[in-house]
Amino acid sequence: MTITPHHWITLFVATSFPIVAGAQAPVTFTKDVAPILQAKCQECHQPGSIAPMSLITYEDARKYARRIRTRVLARVMPPWHLDKTVGIQAFKNDRSLTDGEIATLVGWVDAGTPLGSPADLPPAPTFPDPNRWQYADQFGAPDLVLRSRPYDMPARTQDKWFRPVTATGLTEERWVRAIEIKPVNPEHRKVVHHVLTLLEQREAEGVTGLAHEAHGVQRSAGLFMEWAVGKVGEIFAADAGKLMLPDSKIRWEVHMHAIGQEMKNVEVELGIYFYPKGFVPARRTVLRMFDVSRGSELDIAPNAMAMTQNFYVMQAPARLENFQPHMHMRGKALSLEAIYPDGRKELLSSVNNFQWNWHVNYVYADSAAPLLPKGTVLVFTAWHDNTAANPNNPDPNQWVGWGDRTVDEMAHVWVDVTYLNQADFEKLVAARKPAPRPIPH
Ligand code: HEC
Structure with missing residues (x-):
């Protein structure tokens, strides 16, 4: 969805928070906090997305200030739970906060959540419409679209893991260049917490290159793709891909959590983009x-x-x-x-x-x-x-x-x-x- 400037206009008309202009340029919402929320939080914390509350307006952020402070200090939000002090630190999908960003958010809460000057507010970002295939611009429409069986999620219940199986219907080998997953109905993003898809197919022996492994299990079901809000899909390197075999099946694992409102016919779909027939990646x-x-x-x-x-x-x-x-x-x-x-x-x-x-x-x-x-x-x-x-x-x-x-x-x-x-x-x-x-x- 698009966050229009109207949100901000309403915000400034409605707010009469004093703007403190200090010599030391204190941390303010408009100048310091809003850019961080836009870049690192709003993809999920916007109406219609997965998070329980929106973090778009000043009122939103102020209302949740204490919890924001706790969650970012504990490095629980945004969800990136990796030890940042050891090992590889270069990732394609790093959504973590820097130490400086955490200090800014915490400093803003500790300073009493000052608003700042409306002139400092960055323009609202545009988020891609989550209901279309995002890679279609690049590859054309997906070559194969598979859907999970519908599931009725009650208003109140424990978390559910729904595991239906869908035949791919493939009659020949195909190499996959990209995969995308999304809930069919955008409303259902509220209950679909994440989706795992496994590709079940009979593999020739030794394909994993890990024979004789200690205590390991050789499996013919491999994770095909994992999806959670904030993730669109996977595009493989131009020289690599996943191989799908004839008669393969997709086993879904749809993790849902109840939100106090019944959701009928929850379905997720998988869009698969193939390399051209006959093309075999290296x-x-x-x-x-x-x-x-x-x-x-x-x-x-x-x-x-x-x-x-x-x-x-x-x-x-x-x-x-x-x-x-x-x-x-x-x-x-x-x-x-x-x-x-x-x-x-x-x-x-x-x-x-x-x-x-x-x-x-x-x-x-x-x-x-x-x-x-x-x-x-x-x-x-x-x-x-x-x-x-x-x-x-x-x-x-x-x-x-x-x-x-x-x-x-x-x-x-x-x-x-x-x-x-x-x-x-x-x-x-x-x-x-x-x-050299x-x-x-
Ligand atoms: C990938 C999606 C995603 C991103 C990015 C994200 N959040 Fe969240 N957030 C969630 C979801 C889902 C929940 C509820 C489940 C949970 O608590 O784990 C949540 C919960 C929270 C809560 C607790 C709400 C409560 O009711 O107690 C806070 C506070 C929060 N997020 C702040 C942030 C901030 C601040 C950022 C950015 C710096 C951020 N989140 C980024 C998805 C996200």
Whole structure:
């Protein structure tokens, strides 16, 4: 939707907040806070989007000032729960606040939420209409559109995970260049919290390049795409794609939460853009689930922290495109470390502020996506916090094991892996090295 200037006009007519013009240029809403809300919050915090309240007008922001302060200081909002002090920090979809932006928001609340001069207010941003296929401009209409079965979401109930299956109807192999997901009815964005789609197909053995992995499970269902508000879809690199096989199926996992208003016939749809028939991209990206719970073994004692670890040896060189940990209410942290064949260790990514109701996909920037030689050991470490100090813990006196319910636990990580041959790997590594400096003469 478009936020029109009318919102602001109403705002200034309606507000008689004193504007304090100080020598030290105090933090004000119009000059300092509004640009941050526009850039980092309003995509979700606008009418008709996923968040429970709008953060568009001065009144909106002032009303929620205390909660904004708490949530941004805890780095829970915006949802980006990665440890910013370690590992790779270049991402395609980084929506986090800088330390300076947090200081501005907190300073504004602590200063009593001053409005500032209307002249400082930046123009309202335009958000793309969320109800059309966003990649159609680039690729034309999607080649294949699949819908989940309709689901009636009651006004009041626990969170629901709806898992229907839809046949793709494909009769031949096709390479996917882009994928997009959206709720069919924009109203339903209010209840559709996030969507996972898994591609179920029979794979030839060894396709994942991870044979002989310790405690791992070879799966023919790979995550096809994950969607949550703030995310449109995925466009693969011009040299890579996902392969869909004949007779494949899409298994949906639609996570909904009740909002006190019944929503009938909730449906989500998947738009798939293919490469032209016969075009085979040089590299194949496959989605891997790296189990951290060592084959569903978790033993989390009451009032205690628990750590679990799992190891995978890369049987072929590869590029990791993203990092998306999955745990439940006791989930606290999950990290990925690489031990290279020369013994060198590198912490690639760590989510140290895990929030069970947010499935954030951290997508590495092209220049930073880890390039792993054959023989690299991936070390995944998950921590669960079953103490009273964890605000999401429903009962610290309960023993917790592996299971599907949110009160049970899990630990795994979804990673898009692009497998490479040795020559290709060396080429990509060489391309990352800074160009040699010209010799002065
Ligand atoms: C990707 C979407 C998204 C973005 C971006 C986002 N939020 Fe949120 N926010 C939500 C959702 C959904 C909720 C409700 C669920 C929850 O609390 O996790 C929420 C909850 C909140 C709450 C708690 C509301 C309450 O009733 O207690 C605050 C405060 C908040 N957000 C502030 C912000 C601020 C400030 C920003 C930007 C700096 C921001 N959010 C960015 C989606 C988002």
